[in-house]
Structures are given as C-alpha cells and as structure tokens.
Amino acid sequence: MKKYNVAVVGATGAVGEEIFRVLEEQKFPINQLLPLASKNSAGKEIEFFGKHYKVQELTNDIFDKEEIDIAFFSAGGSVSAKFCPIAAESGAVVIDNSSHFRMDENVPLVVPEVNPEDINAWKVKGIIANPNCSTIQMVLTLKPLDELYGIKRVDVSTYQATSGAGKKGMEELVHQMQDFFAFKLDESKKEAFIHQIALNVIPHIDTPQPNGFTREEMKMVNETQKILHKNMEIAATCVRVPVLRSHSEAITVTFGDDVDIDLDRVKGALNNFKDVEVIDNLEKGIYPMPIVATDTDTTFVGRIRKDIYKNNILHFFNAADQLRVGAATNAVRIAQKWIEMEDI
Numbered sequence: 001m002k003k004y005n006v007a008v009v010g011a012t013g014a015v016g017e018e019i020f021r022v023l024e025e026q027k028f029p030i031n032q033l034l035p036l037a038s039k040n041s042a043g044k045e046i047e048f049f050g051k052h053y054k055v056q057e058l059t060n061d062i063f064d065k066e067e068i069d070i071a072f073f074s075a076g077g078s079v080s081a082k083f084c085p086i087a088a089e090s091g092a093v094v095i096d097n098s099s100h101f102r103m104d105e106n107v108p109l110v111v112p113e114v115n116p117e118d119i120n121a122w123k124v125k126g127i128i129a130n131p132n133c134s135t136i137q138m139v140l141t142l143k144p145l146d147e148l149y150g151i152k153r154v155d156v157s158t159y160q161a162t163s164g165a166g167k168k169g170m171e172e173l174v175h176q177m178q179d180f181f182a183f184k185l186d187e188s189k190k191e192a193f194i195h196q197i198a199l200n201v202i203p204h205i206d207t208p209q210p211n212g213f214t215r216e217e218m219k220m221v222n223e224t225q226k227i228l229h230k231n232m233e234i235a236a237t238c239v240r241v242p243v244l245r246s247h248s249e250a251i252t253v254t255f256g257d258d259v260d261i262d263l264d265r266v267k268g269a270l271n272n273f274k275d276v277e278v279i280d281n282l283e284k285g286i287y288p289m290p291i292v293a294t295d296t297d298t299t300f301v302g303r304i305r306k307d308i309y310k311n312n313i314l315h316f317f318n319a320a321d322q323l324r325v326g327a328a329t330n331a332v333r334i335a336q337k338w339i340e341m342e343d344i
Contacts, residue, residue: 001029002029002339002343003029003030003031004028004029004030004031004069004070004339005030005031005032005034005066005067005068005069005070006023006028006030006031006032006033006034006068006069006070006071006072007033007034007035007036007062007063007066007068007070007071007072007087007092008020008033008034008035008036008071008072008074009036009037009058009071009072009073009074009075009079009083009087010036010037010073010074010075010076010079010097011035011036011037011041011046011055012035012037012041012044012046012055013037013074013075013166013167014163014166014167014170014323015074015097015166015323015327015328016035016037016072016074016075017046018323018324018327018328018329019072019074019327019328019331019332020035020046020048021328022297022324022328022329022332023048023332024048024049026332026336028332028335028336029339032066033048033053034053034056034062034066034068035053035054035055035056036055036056036057036058036062037055037056037057037058037075038057038058038075039057041055042055042056042057043055058075058079058083060083060086063086063087063090063092064090067090067091068087068090068091068092069091069092069093070092070093070095070335070338071084071087071092071093071094071095072095072097072331072332072335073087073094073095073096073097073098074097074098074327074328074331075098076098077098077099077100079098080096080097080098080100080101081100084096084100084101084127085125085126085127087126088125088126088127089126091126092126093122093126093127093128093335093338094126094127094128095127095128095130095331095334095335096127096128096129096130097130097327097331099132099219101125101127101129102129102131102132102219102222102223102226103222103223103226104125104127104129106121106124106125107121107124107125107127107128107129108120108121108122108128108129109129109131109223109226109227110128110129110130110131110227110334110337111131111136111139111140111227111330112330112333112334112336112337113140113143113273113274113275113276113333114139114140114143114227114228115227115228115229116337116341118227119334119337119338119341120341122338128334128338130327130330130331130334131223131227131330132216132219132220132223132326133160133164133247133322133325133326133327134158134160134216134219134220134236134238134247134249134326135219135220135223135224135227136320136325136326136330137247137249137299137318137319137320137325137326138154138156138220138224138249138251138318139224139227139228140273140275140276140299140320140325141251141270141273141276141299141301141316141318142154142224142228142251142253143228143273144269144270144272144273144276145253145266145269145270145314146228146230147269148265148266148269149255149256149259149261150255150256150259151230151232151253151254151255152232152233152254152255152256153232153233153234153253153254154224154232154233154234154235154251154252154253154254155234155235155236155251155252155254156220156234156235156236156237156249156250156251156252157236157237157238157239157249157250158205158220158236158237158238158239158247158248158249159201159239159241159243159247159248159249159250159290160205160238160239160240160241160247160322161241161243161244161245161246161247161290161322162192162193162197162240162242162243162244162245163244163245163246163322163323164205164240164247164322164326165192165193165240166192168191168192169192169193169197170244170245171192172189172190172191172192172193172197173197173198173242173244174244175188175189176188176196176197176198177198177199177242179198180198180199185198193240197240197242198242199242200242201239201240201241201242202239202240203237203238203239204240205217205238205239205240206219206238213236214238216236216238217235217236217237217238218236220234220236220238221234221235221236243290244290244294245290245294245321245322245323246290246291246293246294246319246320246321246322247290247319247320247322247326248288248289248290248293248317248318248319249317249318249319250315250316250317251315251316251317251318252307252313252314252315253313253314253315253316254312254313255312255313255314256312257312258312259311259312260311260312261306261311261312261313261314263304263305263306266304266314267280267304270301270304275297275298275299275325276298276299276300276301277298277299277300277301278300278301278302278304279292279300279301279302280301280302280303280304282303286302287302287303287317288300288301288302288303288317288318288319289319290319292319293319293320293321293325294321295321295324296321296324296325297321297324297325297329298320298325299318299319299320299325300318300319300320301316301317301318302316302317302318303315303316303317304316
C-alpha cells in the first residue's frame, strides 16, 4: 500500500490531537508525519504510534521542504486563509477544518458518507473543506431521509458542547464548575463564552447577522444546502450547553404534502445509512445523549416520531462527538476517500 507524507496544522489543539488519535485507530498509511503549530507551540512533543515527534513551526516553506502529500488544517480561519493555498501549491491535498473555504464555489465541502463524489473537484484549488461540526451530524441524518421522501424544510435546535470553542471552552466549563462547588462562581472568568456556561445555556454562538440569526446558524443553512445540492428551507437556533464534547440536535423535517410517513421505513433508512445508528426506546430510557456519543465515530438518532397534527412532518433527536464526527473523523474519512478515488 502506498504511504503518504502527512502534516497536521494545529497539532497541539483539541481537534489536532483528535486527528492523531483517529489516524492511529484507522492505521492510516503514513510515511512521514509532520506536526505543525504556531511559534509558541513549536518544540512541544506529540506521541504517535509509540514514537515522539517534535512540533515544528508553521512557515511559508515548510510544505516544500517536507514534500507533504496530505495536509490537515485545524488552526483557525486566518491560518487557513494564509497557509492552505501555500500547502496546495506545494502539491499537497489540503483538508481544512476552518470555515474559511467552505462556501467557496471552487472548493468541495464534503461529508464522505453523503457527497463523496464532490471530492473530485479538489484539483481546482487543491483544497477540500470540512463542514461545520453541527452541519456534519445533521446531514448524516438528513441524507437518508431526503432519499426516502424528499425534504422540503428543516428546523433544528442545537445543543452544542463547549469543545466547539476548543480546549479553552472545555477548560472554562470545568473551572466554573470547580468554582461553583468552592462557592466562588461569581469570581469565575468568562473568556471563551460571553456568559457563564456552568449551570447555564447560551442561545448565542458566533456573531449576530443582520437577519437576526447568528453566523453559526447561517453556516448550518448554507453548508447543508451546498452538501445536499438542494435549496431546501432551513432554520437553525444554535445553543451552547454545559457539556464537554458531544453535540446534540432536535430536528423537525417537513416532507411534501402528499407524504404519509412510515416510521419503520424511516428507522430502517437511518439505521442502514453508513455511520448512523438508531437507538430509540423511550419507555426504557434509550435515546441519543452526549454521554453515549462521546469518543465514538457514530451519529446516534432517536426520539423518532411523527408530528401530532401532520403526517408529513417528522421529529427526532441526534447526538455525535463534536471533536470526532464533527471534525477529526470526518477529516480523516475525507482523506481515506480521496486516496480510494485517486487509486481508481
């Protein structure tokens, strides 16, 4: 099997660390591994397959010097904007986890189980974009339903973990809970989030937009339409919750007026879709929760039910690990699919 020189930009961040875990678990065919980060993090060590690698500084010429084949980027939009084109020009296929290139018409936005054929467009700019974490787990559940009945509209409310704000978000939740039990919560720092996150929910993720939605909410709208190649109606309300690392979503799907939903067919379509699993027994307390999804590569779906008033409306709940399904695992799956398609 051919092996590849792989770079991970943002190697010391939460997603970067998870990418190394997934690459190990998947026994990814790596020849040389290059962990990259900012000057401040250069010199730190990461362990991979029992070996220790020094993190190197991300520079303009590092990709040429190291002859990188695949470059995973997870260091924020400004870093991606500057260095993704440089990596691509050196000959690497770039898989970018930031939002910077997602809506670029010349950059494919990919969830491999949903739209693998779009990977073929990578050669235009040498870049493949990894979607927003909440978008990924939602489209994994929407795709089989759209194939079954044809979706007209989606309404979603998210319950997004603190990991979506990186290590600092998770640390802030932990520190605030510690301060709560020490009776010092009013002294806790609020840096990752604009309000206290411990024992609270915040219906505000990313910057407000002129239409009253937030940037995070509009990402879900625009990215879902691009991935599914369908201009369906979508409305999102994105909420930060005091959970460490797995997102959940309450989703309402409206099909055509002539559709009479068959719940057995719905559950079958979802359960048979790759990397999706139905767990749904309300009477026994079995349904998706962050604690169930954490540290897995599966998107779990449950609470599946028809609307009380209309036969063409479906309600359900999902949960998936934000750092894995919503970022690292999807990025590695893109790389695996790219290798598979390049070998054909």
